[in-house]
Amino acid sequence: MIDLIGELLSYSFIRRALVVGMLVALCSALLGVSLVLKRYSMIGDGLSHVGFGALSVATAMNLAPLKVSIPIVVGAAFLLLRISENSKIKGDAAIALISSSSIAIGVIITSLTTGMNADVYNFLFGSILAMSKGDVILSIALSIVVFLLFVFFYNKIFAVTFDESFARATGIKAGIYNMLIALLTAVTIVVGMRIMGALLISSLIIFPALSSMRIVRNFRGVILTSAVISTICFFWGMAASYAFDTPAGASIVAVNLVVFIACCIIGLLPRKERE
Secondary structure, eight states, X not given: XXXXXXXXXXXXXXXXXXHHHHHHHHHHHHHHHHHHHTTOTTHHHHHHHHHHHHHHHHHHTTOOHHHHHHHHHHHHHHHHHHHHHHSSSOHHHXXXXXXXXXXXXXXXXXXXXXXSOHHHHHHHHOOTTSOOHHHHHHHHHHHHHHHHHHHHTHHHHHHHHHOHHHHHHTTOOHHHHHHHXXXXXXXXXXXXXXXXXXXXXXXXXXXXXXXXXXXXXXXHHHHHHHHHHHHHHHHHHHHHHHHHTOOHHHHHHHHHHHHHHHHHHHHHSOHHHHO
């Protein structure tokens, strides 16, 4: 096992992927708890499809993928929030509407320009080789900003997550903090797509949060447990990918699934036995 880890860390591109991926996994886990509790967890799936459309446009125009996709996905996140709050279209329907439209646009643009090549495959399923050094630096910087903003506004996010009406009554501008959650989620999704792919990135948001909720009952405990689970699953998913020569994104999701099942079993045990 130690030899496997040492061999894994001997490659510079894997080290870069681990640094970026574990930061993204951490941010996804923190945001995922709020999104799951607000019953808005599928926003990650919707925004990842928007990201695929944006990346397809960037590739067709020979532009930097991250610089094009970030503002588009952030705009889509705000649009989703606005639609679900101020129209007759509910949140899940709005996500389905925008995500299906975005992926359709991405497929059309791809078919008319580059075709279904290796770059498009990487966008869909992720690739640890897809990130340039510039992407790595930008991704690390954005992940740190997301983490710091979440920590700084933790109390407000906590209030908006559990009882938005009460938060508004106490003077908290819930709309602003909902927009902040949407902004942080959008940035995290775009950064993580390069490794996980558009079809799998939402798993980093959903799985750790659900796993931690099976074994922990208070919000702060769920947040911390989710962060630990997410980063550990990412690392061992990458290790499994290297050891068995399987796709990185799929391997990370598989490890998260195993941990989720284990947490469900632990959660069924009486509290005395768990202690």
